[in-house]
Amino acid sequence: MPKTINEYFQPSSTGSHSNIDDLILQAELDKFAQTGSMREDRTPRYIGGTDDVVANIALSPIMTLKSMGNVGRKILEKTGLRNPVSHYTTGQGATNILDKGSIYGTGKFPGKNLIGGTRAVSVTRDPMFASRPHGSIGTDIRFVLDRDEMVKKGFTMQPFTARNYGKTLSYKNQPTEALMRLIENKTAKELKGLRIKNPKFEFEERVRGNIPTENIKLIDILQLPLSESDFSQNMLKLLGQLSKTNIPIIKSNLAKNRLSHIPIGRAGTFEDIYKIMETPTYKFDPFEKVR
Numbered sequence: 001m002p003k004t005i006n007e008y009f010q011p012s013s014t015g016s017h018s019n020i021d022d023l024i025l026q027a028e029l030d031k032f033a034q035t036g037s038m039r040e041d042r043t044p045r046y047i048g049g050t051d052d053v054v055a056n057i058a059l060s061p062i063m064t065l066k067s068m069g070n071v072g073r074k075i076l077e078k079t080g081l082r083n084p085v086s087h088y089t090t091g092q093g094a095t096n097i098l099d100k101g102s103i104y105g106t107g108k109f110p111g112k113n114l115i116g117g118t119r120a121v122s123v124t125r126d127p128m129f130a131s132r133p134h135g136s137i138g139t140d141i142r143f144v145l146d147r148d149e150m151v152k153k154g155f156t157m158q159p160f161t162a163r164n165y166g167k168t169l170s171y172k173n174q175p176t177e178a179l180m181r182l183i184e185n186k187t188a189k190e191l192k193g194l195r196i197k198n199p200k201f202e203f204e205e206r207v208r209g210n211i212p213t214e215n216i217k218l219i220d221i222l223q224l225p226l227s228e229s230d231f232s233q234n235m236l237k238l239l240g241q242l243s244k245t246n247i248p249i250i251k252s253n254l255a256k257n258r259l260s261h262i263p264i265g266r267a268g269t270f271e272d273i274y275k276i277m278e279t280p281t282y283k284f285d286p287f288e289k290v291r
Helices: 015-035 061-066 069-079 091-100 147-152 177-183 233-244 253-260 270-277
Strands: 084-089 119-124 141-146 157-159 168-170 195-197 204-208 216-221 249-252
Touching (some): 061 084, 061 216, 084 216, 147 157, 233 270
Antiparallel strands (some): 084 119, 084 141, 157 204
16 A cells, blocks of 8 residues: 555654744734734724734734744745735646746736736735635635735736625625624614625735746645545646745645645655645644634
């Protein structure tokens, strides 16, 4: 019977530092809560939940790296990541991007009568994007970029809101029991123009044209494609491309666990899987829904 990578691979011990890392992460969160630059948005008034950017700031790429101790901080220092935005895609999409050396624009750039084409790449700064349903948008792999650096390089970026994915919704269109309890004691004046936070808001922006992979700061393997078997050709191609890239990689426990059980004899070269297994692993489930 073929051995799995788990029988060969012995992860480096980080147990002695885990408590310290947890304390450091909590200190970072406390610091953000006390001195963060986020301001109250008074127009329009929101009801119905805490803004996910505040509630889930720990899931942002920067805080994810900081939670991984020294190895994560070294990646953060190396990449210079400051204002992260992410492009999500399928496993096959990630293979094509790494193979072709570019994230190709498949969406439409906002605006009319643009010269030089209107294709655009979709990115988001929503740290909880993977935990929400998004139809045909794949969430196997995310490519993390730095918005500030891209703007300095001359990339054109514009906010974009698809229908029904705006930041707020009219409370009149949301007749749920919980919402009715929230608004039952409001006066007519208080209800005028009242809108609630849209749980599907994506914080989406469109980057005009294509994005060469040299601009990718980090690759996050959320999961290996569920639609592919452990020894399919598409899986082998993805693992091969991930093992060859010089872009820093992190992965979820979901990805690590599946990698550790792939039969070596069927999965292609040992080196490909071993290189990916050596990349840092974070603890939280990126697909977990927040209640």
